[in-house]
Amino acid sequence: SHRVLHLLGTNGLVRAFEQHASRVLKNGGLLSVSARNEKDFDKDQMKLLAPGIAEYKTRPGHIIRFWNQDLFRETFSDNFDILDFIDGTEIESQKNPKDTHFTIMLARRKLSM
Numbered sequence: 001s002h003r004v005l006h007l008l009g010t011n012g013l014v015r016a017f018e019q020h021a022s023r024v025l026k027n028g029g030l031l032s033v034s035a036r037n038e039k040d041f042d043k044d045q046m047k048l049l050a051p052g053i054a055e056y057k058t059r060p061g062h063i064i065r066f067w068n069q070d071l072f073r074e075t076f077s078d079n080f081d082i083l084d085f086i087d088g089t090e091i092e093s094q095k096n097p098k099d100t101h102f103t104i105m106l107a108r109r110k111l112s113m
Contacts, residue, residue: 002034003034003035003036003100003102004035005017005033005034005035005067006035006036006064006065006066006067006102007063007064007065008065009053009063009065010053010065014075015075018075018076018078018079019079021033021079021080021109022079022080022109025109026109027109027110027111027112028108028109028111029108029109030106030107030108030109031076031080031105031106031107031108031109032104032105032106032107033072033076033104033105033107034088034102034103034104034105035065035066035067035072035102035103036064036066036067036100036101036102037066037067037068037087037101037102037103038052038066038068039087039101040064040066040100040101040102041054041066042098045057045058046064049063052065052066052067052068052071053065053066054066067103068103069085069103069105072085072103072105076105076107079109079110080107080108080109080110081107081108081110082105082106082107083106083107083108084105084106085103085104085105085106086103086104086106087101087102087103087104088101088102088103088104089101089102090102
């Protein structure tokens with residue numbers, strides 16, 4: 001999953017995503033997930049609603065939850081062994097050709113007993 005997790009917010013969809021991923025991956029299967037990180041907050045385009053959560057000023061309702069390594073661990077550690085984190089950048093879109101910052105988590109599905 002690339003650059004989707006940050007759009008799921010805090011309403012339980014992230015937990016549902018994690019639970020589904022843990023069900024569909026075989027024991028030892030790999031999961032790679034990326035989400036926008038805190039370096040991506042742009043005070044000119046966004047307003048901060050709460051720590052780690054922002055809304056685009058020109059797109060009301062477009063909420064971004066910025067992810068860091070602690071949030072990935074908190075969310076995925078029950079069912080996954082986290083192997084690595086990699087930070088990256090890419091252009092957001094042709095209409096907004098500025099770098100976006102994201103973190104990729106690589107994790108392995110824990111072995112079931």
